[in-house]
Amino acid sequence: xxxxxxxxxxxxxxxxxxxxxxxxxxxxxxxxxxxxxxxxxxxxxxxxxxxxxxxxxxxxxxxxxxxxxxxxxxxxxxxxxxxxxxxxxxxxxxxxxxxxxxxxxxxxxxxxxxxxxxxxxxxxxxxxxxxxxxxxxxxxxxxxxxxxxxxxxxxxxxxxxxxxxxxxxxxxxxxxxxxxxxxxxxxxxxxxxxxxxxxxxxxxxxxxxxxxxxxxxxxxxxxxxxxxxxxxxxxxxxxxxxxxxxxxxxxxxxxxxxxxxxxxxxxxxxxxxxxxxxxxxxxxxxxxxxxxxxxxxxxxxxxxxxxxxxxxxxxxxxxxxxxxxxxxxxxxxxxxxxxxxxxxxxxxxxxxxxxxxxxxxxxxxxxxxxxxxxxxxxxxxxxxxxxxx
Numbered sequence: 001x002x003x004x005x006x007x008x009x010x011x012x013x014x015x016x017x018x019x020x021x022x023x024x025x026x027x028x029x030x031x032x033x034x035x036x037x038x039x040x041x042x043x044x045x046x047x048x049x050x051x052x053x054x055x056x057x058x059x060x061x062x063x064x065x066x067x068x069x070x071x072x073x074x075x076x077x078x079x080x081x082x083x084x085x086x087x088x089x090x091x092x093x094x095x096x097x098x099x100x101x102x103x104x105x106x107x108x109x110x111x112x113x114x115x116x117x118x119x120x121x122x123x124x125x126x127x128x129x130x131x132x133x134x135x136x137x138x139x140x141x142x143x144x145x146x147x148x149x150x151x152x153x154x155x156x157x158x159x160x161x162x163x164x165x166x167x168x169x170x171x172x173x174x175x176x177x178x179x180x181x182x183x184x185x186x187x188x189x190x191x192x193x194x195x196x197x198x199x200x201x202x203x204x205x206x207x208x209x210x211x212x213x214x215x216x217x218x219x220x221x222x223x224x225x226x227x228x229x230x231x232x233x234x235x236x237x238x239x240x241x242x243x244x245x246x247x248x249x250x251x252x253x254x255x256x257x258x259x260x261x262x263x264x265x266x267x268x269x270x271x272x273x274x275x276x277x278x279x280x281x282x283x284x285x286x287x288x289x290x291x292x293x294x295x296x297x298x299x300x301x302x303x304x305x306x307x308x309x310x311x312x313x314x315x316x317x318x319x320x321x322x323x324x325x326x327x328x329x330x331x332x333x334x335x336x337x338x339x340x341x342x343x344x345x346x347x348x349x350x351x352x353x354x355x356x357x358x359x360x361x362x363x364x365x366x367x368x369x370x371x372x373x374x375x376x377x378x379x380x381x382x383x384x385x386x387x388x389x
Contacts, residue, residue: 258367289319312371
C-alpha cells in the first residue's frame with residue numbers, strides 16, 4: 001500500500017471514530033461487538049446424569065425429574081433458538097432507556113438471581129419482590145411462573161418484564177421495533193426459525209428456550225450421588241459434616257431430620273407440590289402472593305417454591321429477600337415458622353401447630369454445609385449462558 005493510501009485510510013478511520021457521537025454509528029459499533037461462536041453452543045441435549053432420570057424404587061417421593069418438564073412440544077429447545085434467546089436476554093436495547101436487560105435482574109454469577117433485595121428498574125424504581133432464580137425453570141410440572149404464579153407458561157412470563165412499568169417500561173410493539181433496528185438479529189432469527197421475520201411470539205419462544213437450557217447437574221452433590229446407590233447413602237466425596245447435613249435434609253422429622261426433601265423434591269431439588277406454598281414467614285399476610293392471582297383464600301400468602309440448586313449464590317432469600325444468609329433460612333425452619341392460616345401442612349406438627357425442629361448448632365451448620373454442595377460453578381461461568389455483547 002502506498003504512503004498516500006495509508007494516509008487516506010487513517011484519515012477515513014479518524015472521521016469514522018470522531019462521528020461516533022451519532023447514535024446510529026454508535027449502534028453499528030455495538031452491533032459489531034456481538035461475540036458468538038461460528039457454531040452454536042450445545043443447548044438442546046442436556047446429557048443429564050442417570051440419577052436425574054431414574055426413580056429409586058420404594059421411595060415415597062419422586063427422585064427423578066420424569067414428568068416435571070414443562071417444555072411445550074411446539075417450542076422445543078434448539079441450539080440456534082437458544083442462541084437467539086441468549087442475545088435477547090442480555091440486550092439492554094429492549095428497555096425504555098437502553099439501561100436494563102433480563103440479565104440485569106438475573107445475573108449469571110448470582111445463580112441467575114439478583115444480590116439486591118429488590119431489583120432496580122430502568123428508571124430507578126424497585127421491583128415488588130426479590131428476583132427468583134431461573135435455574136431449572138423447565139422442571140416444574142405445574143408450569144406456572146413468578147413467585148405468585150401469575151404467568152401460566154414460561155412463554156408468557158418472559159414477555160411480562162418488558163411491559164412492566166418499573167422493570168423495562170416497554171410495549172411489545174416497541175420491543176419488536178427495537179429488535180428490528182439492530183442489524184444482527186435477522187440472521188439470528190433466520191437460523192432459529194427459518195426466516196428473518198421478527199415477531200413477539202418468536203421473541204418469546206427464543207427467550208424461553210434459553211431459560212429452559214439453564215439446568216444444573218454438575219455440583220459436588222452430583223459427583224457424590226453418581227458414586228452412591230441413593231441420596232441417603234454416605235457420599236465418598238463429602239466431609240462428615242456434609243453427610244450429616246445431607247441426612248438431616250432427606251430424613252423425616254420423626255427420624256431426626258428436617259424433611260426438606262418434602263418440598264424440594266427430585267434430584268433437581270424442585271417443588272413437586274401441586275402449587276404455591278406458605279412457608280410460615282409471617283403470622284399475618286404481608287403479601288397476598290398467589291391469593292391475589294387466583295382469587296381463592298386458600299392461596300393467600302402462598303408463593304412458588306424454587307429450586308435449591310446454586311442456592312449458595314442466590315442470596316438474599318425468600319420472595320421479599322428478607323434473609324441475608326443460609327444460616328438465617330435454616331433458623332427460620334428450625335424455630336421461626338409462623339402459624340399463618342394457610343401455612344403448608346408439611347410445616348405443621350400432629351396438632352396443627354408450626355413445627356419446631358430443635359436442631360443443634362452442629363446440625364444447623366451441617367445443613368448449611370450440605371446446601372453449599374449444590375453449588376454448580378459451571379452455571380456461573382460457562383460461556384454459553386454469558387453476556388455475548
